[in-house]
Amino acid sequence: MLSTSPSPARFTVAAHDGAVSALDVNPHVRGILATGGTDKVVKVWNVTEDQDLGKRQVSLVTSRDLGVGKVFSTVWSPDDPLTLAAGFSH
Structure with a gap:
């Protein structure tokens, strides 16, 4: 039977x-993800897990206002682990 209550x-x-209007997980580098927002900023995050404690930690790697408008899409390249594209709207 399927549970109807959301998981924590x-x-x-x-x-x-x-x-936050965009999120993508890097397919090449474990724990790296990118977000984009209506604040016109793209951010790259590192998510690590402490195996002993079973806790995750999130740290900001870099943040950039691209000066293009609200960010509605972030997508990591399927070929290059360091290439990130962002889509926006004025």
Whole structure:
């Protein structure tokens, strides 16, 4: 039987000053993800897990205001682990 109650959050983080409108997990580098927001900022995060304690930690790697508008899409390249594309709207 399927449960209708949501599972608890593994962690929470205040990622942006406004709504997070994009998220993508790097397919090449474990624990690296990118977010984009209506605050016009793209951020790269590192998520690590302490195997002994079973806890996850999230740390900001870098943050950049691309000066292009609200970010509605972030996508890691399927070929290059360091290439990230972002889509925006003015």
